[in-house]
Amino acid sequence: MRAITQQAFGGPEVLKVTEVGRPEPLPSEVLVRVRASAVNPVDAMVRSGVLPLLGEPPFIIGWDISGVVEQVAPGVHRFRVGDEVYGMPFFPRQAGGYAEYVAAPSRQLARKPAGLDHVHAAALPQAGLTAWQGLVDIAGIKPGERVLIHGGGGGVGHLAVQIAKGNGAHVIATASADKHDFLRELGADDLIDYRTADFTQAVSDVDVVFDTVGGYGLPSLRVLRPGGLLLTAVERTNAELAAAVEEAGFRFAGITVEPDYPALETLARLADDGQLRPHVNQALPLEQAPRAHELIEAGHTRGKIVLTV
Ligand SMILES: NC(=O)c1ccc[n+]([C@@H]2O[C@H](COP(=O)([O-])OP(=O)(O)OC[C@H]3O[C@@H](n4cnc5c(N)ncnc54)[C@H](OP(=O)(O)O)[C@@H]3O)[C@@H](O)[C@H]2O)c1
Numbered sequence: 064m065r066a067i068t069q070q071a072f073g074g075p076e077v078l079k080v081t082e083v084g085r086p087e088p089l090p091s092e093v094l095v096r097v098r099a100s101a102v103n104p105v106d107a108m109v110r111s112g113v114l115p116l117l118g119e120p121p122f123i124i125g126w127d128i129s130g131v132v133e134q135v136a137p138g139v140h141r142f143r144v145g146d147e148v149y150g151m152p153f154f155p156r157q158a159g160g161y162a163e164y165v166a167a168p169s170r171q172l173a174r175k176p177a178g179l180d181h182v183h184a185a186a187l188p189q190a191g192l193t194a195w196q197g198l199v200d201i202a203g204i205k206p207g208e209r210v211l212i213h214g215g216g217g218g219v220g221h222l223a224v225q226i227a228k229g230n231g232a233h234v235i236a237t238a239s240a241d242k243h244d245f246l247r248e249l250g251a252d253d254l255i256d257y258r259t260a261d262f263t264q265a266v267s268d269v270d271v272v273f274d275t276v277g278g279y280g281l282p283s284l285r286v287l288r289p290g291g292l293l294l295t296a297v298e299r300t301n302a303e304l305a306a307a308v309e310e311a312g313f314r315f316a317g318i319t320v321e322p323d324y325p326a327l328e329t330l331a332r333l334a335d336d337g338q339l340r341p342h343v344n345q346a347l348p349l350e351q352a353p354r355a356h357e358l359i360e361a362g363h364t365r366g367k368i369v370l371t372v
Contacts, residue, residue, distance in 0.1 A: 066162035067352045069120045072112030075353035075360075078161075083123070086159065086166035093142055093169050094134035098181035099346070100160045101127035102355045102368045103189050103218065110356065116155045125160025126151045128167075129175055129184035130372075139169040147175040149331075151188035151322055161352055163372055173327035176334035179341070184334075186341035186367035187222070189320060191330045194223035194273075197294050197318040199230065200326075202271045206231025209268055211286065214275035215251060216242035218367045219296055221342055223273055224249050229338050235266050237276075242365055249340065262286065280304045287313050294318060342366030 064085045069077040088094045106124045108114035117124070129149040132142045142148060152158045152167030159165055175184045198204050210227040214220040215236025227234045228250030235253040236246050243254045255262045263285045270291050272283040277297035281304070287293065292314040298304050299317025308315040333339035346369045347355050355368050 064163040065349065066123050066159065067125070067349060068123055069110060071120055072110070072115075074111070075107075075356035077120075078110065078352045078356065080350050083162070085164045088134055088136040088166040090136050091138035091168055091170075092136050092166050093132050093139055093148070093172065095128060095130040095148060095165045095167060095172070096133045097128050097130040097160065097163055097165055097372045099129045099185035100125045100162075100349070100370045100372055101185040101189065101218075102352075102359050102370060103127060104359055105189075107356050107360050117157050122157055123159035123162055125162070125370075126154045126158045127185050127188045128152070128158070128160045128165055129181040130165070133164065135169075141169050142172070147181075147184075148172040149175045149181075149184040149188060150324065150327055151192060151320070154189070154320065154322055161349065161370060170324050171322040173324045173331055176331040178335045178337075182343055182346045182369045182371060183341050185369050186218070186343050187330055187334065187339075188327060190218035190367065191222045191226075191339070191341070192323055192326055193219045193296055193318060193320040194226045195326050195330060196320060196323065197273060197296065197316075198223060198226050198271070201316050201318060202273075202292055202294050204230050204232050204271055207233070208270040209233045209235065211262070211266060211269045211272045211283065212236045212275065213257075213273065213279045213283070214238070215246050215254070216365050217275060218364060219275045221246065221249055221366050222339065223275065224251050225339050226333075227273075229333065232271075235269070237262055239363070245342070245365060274298070281307060284308065284311055284313055290314065292316060343369050345369070346371050
């Protein structure tokens with residue numbers, strides 16, 4: 064099969080199209096013919112060696128996939144050949160998502176949302192699960208709560224805005240001005256252009272701050288209500304930040320996303336009901352993985368970047 068592999072850590076140019084063996088599904092796994100694979104910031108961190116989750120190269124990066132079940136191994140009862148599935152299998156171990164085939168545990172996949180094509184379905188798992196596990200499972204957001212999302216226009220942010228809104232929250236987001244109309248359409252109530260305004264002057268009495276950018280932890284304490292929660296997807300293991308937040312009378316939580324088929328089923332239902340719309344900024348063919356990495360590393364994506372396979 065064709066896959067993007069790398070022989071060394073480095074810049075986007077280390078990503079090469081190569082021919083490799085097709086993975087064999089073990090018992091309880093399915094073989095998925097990948098149609099689309101989304102690009103996430105962590106892919107670039109693993110590629111460059113900043114976050115060496117997969118050890119030393121060679122390896123195949125990529126986790127978010129949407130595709131068609133090609134083969135089922137013994138023990139699989141949830142899927143049949145021909146079913147369309149999506150997910151973020153194996154994270155944070157190797158899934159090999161930038162490839163024509165992925166073998167994955169059946170319980171780390173869910174049925175693709177029927178109303179989304181593979182490109183949009185692939186855009187959902189990692190960013191959507193991060194937003195869902197963070198805002199719903201960890202923060203337990205409730206109707207009427209005020210939620211501030213830093214980086215509202217990005218992969219995680221634009222889904223977090225919709226999930227917070229769908230749970231009845233009053234949603235405030237920081238984003239550059241060219242993303243404000245987009246975020247208003249997705250349900251954001253108040254928007255702050257972080258390039259021209261100081262969010263600490265523009266917002267107050269927040270119940271939950273969700274930092275998807277990094278560096279917003281301590282400044283956000285000025286807008287949290289007493290006992291409010293600082294949730295971060297970036298400085299999730301920053302013990303110093305956690306201690307400072309708790310000392311000041313607030314709560315701290317770092318989210319580390321994990322495979323979660325019940326949550327994927329919920330995200331699929333929300334997508335099919337029109338309550339969750341993943342936005343794909345650009346879909347590029349698999350061979351253009353290096354270009355996709357340049358875009359994700361620039362750090363100003365609207366929604367998601369997806370590779371078509
Ligand atoms: N812990 C976990 O399990 C987990 C899971 C998923 C992602 N993450 C991390 O979460 C972060 C976001 O991921 P992502 O997929 O959403 O990234 P992304 O798609 O690249 O989005 C980042 C967004 O942040 C905005 N931004 C950049 N600088 C900003 C600033 N100073 N203030 C406010 N917004 C700013 C950008 O747009 P504009 O600047 O144009 O507004 C962009 O839309 C990454 O660091 C990623 O590694 C962690």
